[in-house]
Amino acid sequence: MSNESLYQEIILDHYRNPHHSGLRDPYDVEVHHVNPTCGDEVTLRVQVAGGVVQDVSYDGQGCSISQASTSVMTDLVIGRGVEQAMQTSEAFLALMQSRGQLEPDEDVLEDGIAFAGVSRYPARVKCALLGWMAWKDATAQAVAASAGGAS
Amino acid sequence: MSNESLYQEIILDHYRNPHHSGLRDPYDVEVHHVNPTCGDEVTLRVQVAGGVVQDVSYDGQGCSISQASTSVMTDLVIGRGVEQAMQTSEAFLALMQSRGQLEPDEDVLEDGIAFAGVSRYPARVKCALLGWMAWKDATAQAVAASAGGAS
């Protein structure tokens, strides 16, 4: 595909060899998210302990963008503090909503910068966000549950 | 006004000096018609006997076109056989619906030919037809009533 292609090598690599894929135990919360406009879906588990994202595992159906984006996401959040991971997730969301106007920060988003081009394709933005949104949802639930347990 | 004017002298003459105007006795049927798009109205009476339109009298509010057209109509139907008068009314209707495409027959429509230009103004066609439609309605009722009475 061409140079201007949406399909940067990084994306294809993650798509062909997704990181952290497959559902694993132990986990605190499992969520199932669907992108209604294309039927793509992901089942995702998170385990949070001591304010740190201990593990994220997932299984899903979807296009290269959604699959690769989920893979990149796991690299960026596993082993990080929840707060930092949430910030990364916000940065990714901002990039996706930028319609090609934002210069991504490689220090924050690492492989995620390969998705900058996706933001020019509003129809694909939801694909790129599917895994991220599922993670955010599951993590928020896990944090709420442990906070509830602690109080 | 200009040469192409809708307002032919004949129309203005009838408007300024309407023929057969005012409500008269005797009559068989009286009707009241309204043009909803401009609020113009006419009250009209007919007397029919022996298959002949004996009299048509009327009173109304309206623009020059509707007033003059009603005046011309009375000239064309009073004293004529109902059937012939109905034919004249059809000829006038056809002229009005012609969007300027019909050459009017002076032998049939007499002063009515002055309204040929009105057919180019769909918004005014209803004005020109107000009195005619009221006459047709009233006459049909009068004929039906006398047929009913005869049977």
Place this chain on the structure above:
Amino acid sequence: MTAVLPDLANYDVDAVRADFPILTREVFGRPLVYLDNASSSQKPRQVLDAERSFVEQHYSNVHRGVHTLSQEATDAYESARSTVAAFLGARHEEVVFTKNATEAYNLVAHSFGNAPAGSPFHLGPGDEVCVTEMEHHSNLVPWQMLCERTGATLRWLPLTDDGRLDLTDLDTLVNERTRILAFVHISNILGTANPVDVLVARAREVGAFTLLDGAQSAPHQSVDVTALGVDFFALTGHKMLAPSGIGVLWGRKELLDAMPPFMGGGSMIEVVQMSGSTYAPAPERFEAGTPMISQAVGLAAACDYLSAVGLDRIAAHERALTAQLIDGIRALGGVRVIGPDTIEMRGAAVSFAIDDVHPHDVGQSLDELGIAVRVGHHCAFPVCRRYGVAATTRASSYLYTTAAEIDVLLEGIVTVQRFWRR
């Protein structure tokens, strides 16, 4: 679009006119004097060019497509939405494209009509809808129909003899039972500008929703829906230099998202099963089917054009013309203004009646002088009845109207009076 506009330090009406191809037309051998702007406005080449170049280079259906044209068309359509939102001081997601203002009112009325009992939008017997006696049929008939469907009661604020809202009984007419107060910003027939603040304040006291008909305000003055404090606002493109076939419903986002849909179809759904469907959030929820794509682009170009000329300058220009017309009519004698006969709190539409000449004859005779005015009930039948006329003659200026044209109209009225004097 690059609107190449001249420096309008002094409002340069000739420069504006040069942008409107139709203004060079002749009618019956005379220069066209177009004073039917309250009915619909003419279009500048900037709007026509914007629409055409979009269609010739980027056209496709919008939403959900991944190919380039589809992305470009979606971008154009959505940035048109942003432009309109900015024009109204609103948020992008609060702008729903409709085919005209009429659809906007029907949308709200039908959505409310679909709301189940218990919903904040639900209406039933005992509930009331309040309008005014000066509403355009478009903001009256939908509420009549809604009341008929739901058993709610329609009430209305009456008019004073000088063409204003009669607010004497405001507190009775807008009361605890009132669910929605729908009223016109500037009347298309009387020209009256209504006191939005007073009406909104009363509606808020009783917890009624407010809907403002901006069909005659948005084209002529700068509008900030947030500052106005209403819940819904609508405009129609064709009266503000945009193509026919497009309008806007603006609504507060939290209301739009909570309201039931109006029309069903493509784009407004989330998940469709044969057994039932769920719906997208606003604005998509209210945009069933393929939208008015190139017309939205045209409307955005119209907003840009109006903003470039400057709504405040336009308003000032029209104000001067309106004063000239009202003063001129008063000076003529034998002509009566129907509606406010001063320029306080009024727009540029001036209705009048010439003694003893039927409006149809006035309109037709003026046409033969090249002057386009509107005659009839102007889709405000009850107003005509209120002032005891079957119809009126209405002259309405816009940004391209000149003082000389107002003089031509005034002379035309004299010609009409002479011709029809019997």
Place this chain on the structure above:
Amino acid sequence: MTAVLPDLANYDVDAVRADFPILTREVFGRPLVYLDNASSSQKPRQVLDAERSFVEQHYSNVHRGVHTLSQEATDAYESARSTVAAFLGARHEEVVFTKNATEAYNLVAHSFGNAPAGSPFHLGPGDEVCVTEMEHHSNLVPWQMLCERTGATLRWLPLTDDGRLDLTDLDTLVNERTRILAFVHISNILGTANPVDVLVARAREVGAFTLLDGAQSAPHQSVDVTALGVDFFALTGHKMLAPSGIGVLWGRKELLDAMPPFMGGGSMIEVVQMSGSTYAPAPERFEAGTPMISQAVGLAAACDYLSAVGLDRIAAHERALTAQLIDGIRALGGVRVIGPDTIEMRGAAVSFAIDDVHPHDVGQSLDELGIAVRVGHHCAFPVCRRYGVAATTRASSYLYTTAAEIDVLLEGIVTVQRFWRR
């Protein structure tokens, strides 16, 4: 409009293409191959010119005005109606302009929903509406909503494995309780052409009204609504060379005149009083507010253009391209047609699935080769579910599509297969 068309003794696709400015575009440095016609079509300059010259010379609001521009605009609008009527084999007064096909279906559904008990259009619990499982959301969701409002039951004709209507239970599904049978003429996702005669015959037996969704038929083959024997038919302009923002509901005059109105507002009324209103006969009754004036002119120009090229020639041309595409796909291997895989009783839209490549990736990769196809559920979610796919890739040709373009697509599919093979 004078469509200066070449002699098309042999269908001269290059001459047709020369009329469409956008077809010279490039995408990613490649010539645009536009195969998204089932979603929306491109516009020839004849249509753009007709609309523009109307707006530059004759524009005004329509109806009731007496000035020259108003008469000219009304003439243009009403003769557009006549042109469309002739195009469909219908009468002038039977053509209602809507903003798109979606509005047409909602119009009928809402009108029926407004009919009082005792009216032939009334629906209530125990009554049924029948559709098919291959409906576009536009001809499905309005009926779901109608059933929800009225308590009527929605039923549907299922599909066979090869993409046809399964008529096994026709007599049960369309029965004495069925009030309306609404179905698609040619499916936008499967390409299937449905047996109108069989369905109409059954509907007539049980006294159900019939509504035919012609969004995908009217652009591609000659349609005679009278011969089809249905009660209602709708099309949407943007799929047949016309501007966006205009569609048509055709209905039998005696039905339209008897049906309750849908939207309320200007033009659709007869007499308006504050206490209630009466309504104009069709088509005005269903055209509330300022209509899509210049878009109607554009639609008429599109009808003229299609007629000049010849619907039969267009159909034959597309048939050849469809055969080429289906045969080509079969020869490739690893690609499955979703829908009829022969050219019997089908239109030009061909949906397919490439083994192991997600449709989004197919569409995006083809775009990078300049090829515009649609991917997704094509507003026919239930069809995807029926055939076990989340989405399909759809290629759809039109009068300007060339055999060479179909070859480019077939090569593109091979490229996609190679690229995405893991």
